[in-house]
Amino acid sequence: MISGLYEGQDGDSRLALRVDVDGPRPTGRISGDLFTVAGATTSYAGSFLVDAPAIDGTLIHGRGRFSFDTSVRDVSITINDRTGTASVAGRTYQVSFASPYFRSVLLEQDSVVGAVPFVSYRTGTLPGPSGSPARELTVGAAYAEAGIELRVSEPGVIPVDGSGSDLAWDDAELHHAMTRHFSAFGDAPAWRVWLLVAGKHVGGYRGIMFDYNDARQRQGAAVFHDAIQGTSPQSQRAQLRTYVHELGHAFNLLHSWQKNLARPPQPLGPDGGFGDLSWMNYVQNYRPGGEAGYWAAFPFQFTEPELVHLRHGFYRDVAMGANAFGTGAAEIDPFEQPVEDRSGLRLEVRANESFELGEPVVVELKLSYAGEPRTTHGHLHPDTEFTQVSITQPGGRTVLYRPMMRHCVDTSPEIRLDPGNPAMYRSAYIGHGRDGHYFQQPGDYHVRAQYIAADGSRIVSPACLVRVRFPVTRDDHQVAELMLGEEQGKLFSLLGSDSPELRSGNLALDEVISRYGGHPLAVYARLVKGLNAEREFKELTPGNELRIRPPDPKQGIEHLTHVARAATIDNITLNLVMRRLARAEARQGDLARANAVMDRMVATFEAKGVNAVVLGQIRRQAELTKAALGAEIS
Structure with missing residues (x-):
């Protein structure tokens, strides 16, 4: 058997050569990485792959694909007793067997x-x-x-x-x-x-x-x-x-x-x-x-x-730390409606009529049935990647929203959509992800989503218009700058963090609250600070100890009360905020105030005119939260 890793050098060029033509599950390929050696340093230069090389005795040769420009694309290797020569991109290397692993x-x-x-x-x-x-x-x-x-x-x-x-x-x-x-x-x-x-x-x-x-x-x-x-x-x-x-x-x-x-x-x-x-x-x-x-x-x-x-x-x-996950997957064609769709499912993306520059862009995803009741899975949020979101920006470029954190889900809860439960809803913050901010300039954006159902059907939504307005006042400009930093985007994705790596982002949100507390976007800064304060935070120290910062219910109540009172954020996030506010009140020992927050939540959504089925779910959720908090502090 000759397959495995070979290494060799020609002057300042080093070759890591992979021969894969025999042995366990051979793919019938040869490939390699080239590095440039300068003094005591080594730098990556490029890679090549020969997909279907010819084998003539000890000679293996074929046309290669290269990650760099070269006029010499023919690759030839001669191996005998695990040593030999390799001619790659116009250079010849004396190679020897280094490992059975590639x-x-x-x-x-x-x-x-x-x-x-x-x-x-x-x-x-x-x-x-x-x-x-x-x-x-x-x-x-x-x-x-x-x-x-x-x-x-x-x-x-x-x-x-x-x-x-x-x-x-x-x-x-x-x-x-x-x-x-x-x-x-x-x-x-x-x-x-x-x-x-x-x-x-x-x-x-x-x-x-x-x-x-x-x-x-x-x-x-x-x-x-x-x-x-x-x-x-x-x-x-x-x-x-x-x-x-x-x-x-x-x-x-x-x-x-x-x-x-x-x-x-x-x-x-x-x-x-x-x-x-x-x-x-x-x-x-x-x-x-x-x-x-x-x-x-x-x-x-x-x-x-x-x-x-x-x-x-x-x-x-x-290699870890090199090209990003799914390299280049951010640039795609907009999702297209299938030419035939018998899934019986309908997907919608909904958003506010317009957003201020710097305002976190949150969309609501709605999956409903049309015709006969349908059963599918409940993974509608794009963080699980059964749902993908494409964003066509004002200049015409379409990018894929890629969440900062993506979750592998090894269970798929069944959801039945029928007259008693006609639709499921998820709120998704898509303003920032692995590629940074997606809505960094004023203009019209078109957002589509694709949901992969339990049977593999790909359900595509109509396009949703997301309009980002131009700043009007000086305060609008200042707040937009404070909200659009990279660290701030990560904090919105994470719903807050104590990490020193995000310190400048937290300071920017503190400045929004302290200097521009009356601005409409200050509610989002309070949202992040309040949710982070209300929970405990685990810190893995450089010495590999796990240190736990306890919740700060007082600060959580201060910020989340402002958010709940304003009620300007999307309904699903507002629901989360009010339940977390109730938890903070209970942790302060005031179960009556916690229950009052849940009653106010029901009243808030009644006033918003949400449909009867959803309102019934919110009422049940409020009662379950009351019971859970009562049991927690008893």
């Missing part, structure tokens, strides 16, 4: 006290496909089968300093933990990734690859022990899949049904991608057969196109 990545895994990391699963323990041999699979072994070496550093255990009502992590806390931990790694691409094993996520998710919103993405992921724990074979099998899945995102692998959003776009597999037998698919959405069908057929491996990406993708498309 790439090697350092995995640093830390766990919070009480969260037990996954170790291994024996694949033959539960029924599976007959052609898949039983073997002991660790996370490292799963990647080794794909030709990727995971060098696992000594696991760390993070102690908890202080106490809190729970150890549920939210997106802001994960973002903060990542920025503190990865500051030591440096601002450069590298084959290394951090995995945090935490207790639980506030959204109940099993895992998340949360490093999506800076210049060096894909370096951090988390899995949540409370959602995946267990010693049964079923639990161990699910844990293995969650770990491999989230780390797959760090290698820049998209979900199976989203590969058409990559750059360049990749073809979708069977059933719009839901038929892929891959670590990157959702087991509950597999077709045919759902979760049972998936496990009955899954051979515990990546698909062929995913294997090609992991082994042979250009360096910057795979």
Whole structure:
């Protein structure tokens, strides 16, 4: 067998060569990365890939695709006893065998006290496909089968300093933990990734690859022990899949049904991608057969196109901290209505008539049925990526809204849309995401959404006009500047954060409140500050201790009372604000005031004239909140 990694150098040029023509699951390709050596420094120069090389004895040759311009595109390699020569882009390298793995990545895994990391699963323990041999699979072994070496550093255990009502992590806390931990790694691409094993996520998710919103993405992921724990074979099998899945995102692998959003776009597999037998698919959405069908057929491996990406993708498309997740997926064509739609579902995007420059752009997504009742899943918010939003900007460019934090959901709650529940609604802040602010200039924007239903149908909304007005007064200009900073956008996405990395953004919002407290946009600054104050905040210190800042209900009440009284934010967020305000009042020991807030919430939405079905849901929600708060403080 000659497949594996070879290394060689020609003067100031170094070659990492990957030969993949025999051995386990050969893809029939050769590829490589070129680096320029200058003194004691090495810089990346480019990559190449030969998709279908000819093999003539010890000679392997073919036409290459390059990430850089070169007049010499023919690549030839001669290998004999694991040494040989390689002619690439007009240079000749003496190469020798370096590793049976095509790439090697350092995995640093830390766990919070009480969260037990996954170790291994024996694949033959539960029924599976007959052609898949039983073997002991660790996370490292799963990647080794794909030709990727995971060098696992000594696991760390993070102690908890202080106490809190729970150890549920939210997106802001994960973002903060990542920025503190990865500051030591440096601002450069590298084959290394951090995995945090935490207790639980506030959204109940099993895992998340949360490093999506800076210049060096894909370096951090988390899995949540409370959602995946267990010693049964079923639990161990699910844990293995969650770990491999989230780390797959760090290698820049998209979900199976989203590969058409990559750059360049990749073809979708069977059933719009839901038929892929891959670590990157959702087991509950597999077709045919759902979760049972998936496990009955899954051979515990990546698909062929995913294997090609992991082994042979250009360096910057795979290495952590290099190209952004789903490189170039922000530039797309607007979603088009299908030529035929028998799904029985209708999707709408609704927004305010106009927004001030700097005002957080929030849209409401409504999914309803037309004709016969329909059953689908409840993942309508774009953070779960079953719903995508495209934004056509005033200049004509269309971009894909990409949330700062995207969530992997391993459960799909069924929602039945019928006369008793004719529609479901979600509020989504789309003003800022992984690509920064999307509404940075006045003008007319056109927003469309696409919802991928439980049966794989792609439901496209009509375009929604979002008009951003020109500032009129001097205060309008000043407040817009304070609201449109990059850190402020992250704070709106995260609904607040204590992270020192976002200090200047918090100071800008403080200035909006203190200097322009009467301006209409000050309510959004109070929203972020109030929600952040009302909750506890977990800080992963540089010494890897978990410190918990308790809630500040007094400050939360001060800010959220202003927001609730103004009632100018969207209805779904206003509902959240009033429930959090009630919680803050209860934490202050005043259950009567907490209950009064819930009564006021019902009265507010009655006055707004929301439809009877939604109003009934709000009334039930208010009563459930009262009961929960009463039980919490009794």
